Amino acid sequence: MKKIIIYLLFFLITALGVIFMHQMSSSKKNIKDKELVVIMLGPPGAGKGTHGIKLSAQLNLPHISTGDLFRENIKKETDLGKEALKYIKEGNLTPDNLVIDMLFDHIKKNNYKNGYILDGFPRTVNQAQTLENRLNNKAKIIALSLDIDKSLLLDRITNRVMCSKCHTPYNNKFMPPKKEGICDKCGAELFQRKDDTKEVVEQRLVAYNNETKPLIDYYNKKDELKSVDANGSMEVVYSNLLKALDLK
Numbered sequence: 001m002k003k004i005i006i007y008l009l010f011f012l013i014t015a016l017g018v019i020f021m022h023q024m025s026s027s028k029k030n031i032k033d034k035e036l037v038v039i040m041l042g043p044p045g046a047g048k049g050t051h052g053i054k055l056s057a058q059l060n061l062p063h064i065s066t067g068d069l070f071r072e073n074i075k076k077e078t079d080l081g082k083e084a085l086k087y088i089k090e091g092n093l094t095p096d097n098l099v100i101d102m103l104f105d106h107i108k109k110n111n112y113k114n115g116y117i118l119d120g121f122p123r124t125v126n127q128a129q130t131l132e133n134r135l136n137n138k139a140k141i142i143a144l145s146l147d148i149d150k151s152l153l154l155d156r157i158t159n160r161v162m163c164s165k166c167h168t169p170y171n172n173k174f175m176p177p178k179k180e181g182i183c184d185k186c187g188a189e190l191f192q193r194k195d196d197t198k199e200v201v202e203q204r205l206v207a208y209n210n211e212t213k214p215l216i217d218y219y220n221k222k223d224e225l226k227s228v229d230a231n232g233s234m235e236v237v238y239s240n241l242l243k244a245l246d247l248k
């Protein structure tokens with residue numbers, strides 16, 4: 001009788017052990033399976049768009065520009081777009097929740113399950129918190145901060161152009177198209193934004209420093225920030241970026 005009890009106990013402990021190990025491995029798997037949200041941070045012209053698109057291809061994650069999303073919703077006159085337009089017409093800022101609604105609407109429609117790369121959002125600590133609430137702890141956040149010197153930034157911005165059709169960015173000095181003024185990918189004309197001048201850039205930098213720098217501190221405190229030296233060539237910066245992500 002005693003032997004049977006000992007055998008039973010042994011069996012029970014083994015079974016519990018197996019169940020426990022299984023639980024452990026599946027919870028580990030869940031952490032790994034969490035969707036990855038990469039947030040591109042950095043002053044305008046630091047290369048967020050270019051590197052975000054490159055990274056998107058490498059990680060096989062969609063690159064979402066909230067600016068493009070915004071314009072698309074307004075153009076297609078979606079309910080969210082109409083609502084956004086109301087605020088714009090009244091000269092008010094669109095509320096953070098509306099931008100988040102557009103973002104999650106887009107994610108749901110496209111069934112993005114593994115994560116995405118965000119370009120242009122969040123811009124403020126308040127927006128970061130709104131995003132975090134909506135993600136509800138289901139995603140791993142990495143904020144990539146592209147750090148760049150002001151003089152180089154000015155040089156970059158005043159030389160940048162973009163495809164009028166597919167929005168591929170180019171730079172006449174640092175990343176010129178094969179044929180001047182023409183998109184390599186689709187053959188459409190390239191254009192320069194009217195506000196890509198030294199004066200406007202300096203104004204934008206002041207706004208950026210006031211608004212977005214606290215965001216860098218915010219992610220830093222949460223241990224979700226990766227700083228990238230963005231002062232080199234495209235290749236060097238991208239290589240720095242991969243190192244920061246532990247991908248190289």
Ligand SMILES: [Zn+2]
Binds near residue numbers: 166168183185186187
């Ligand atoms: Zn194009």
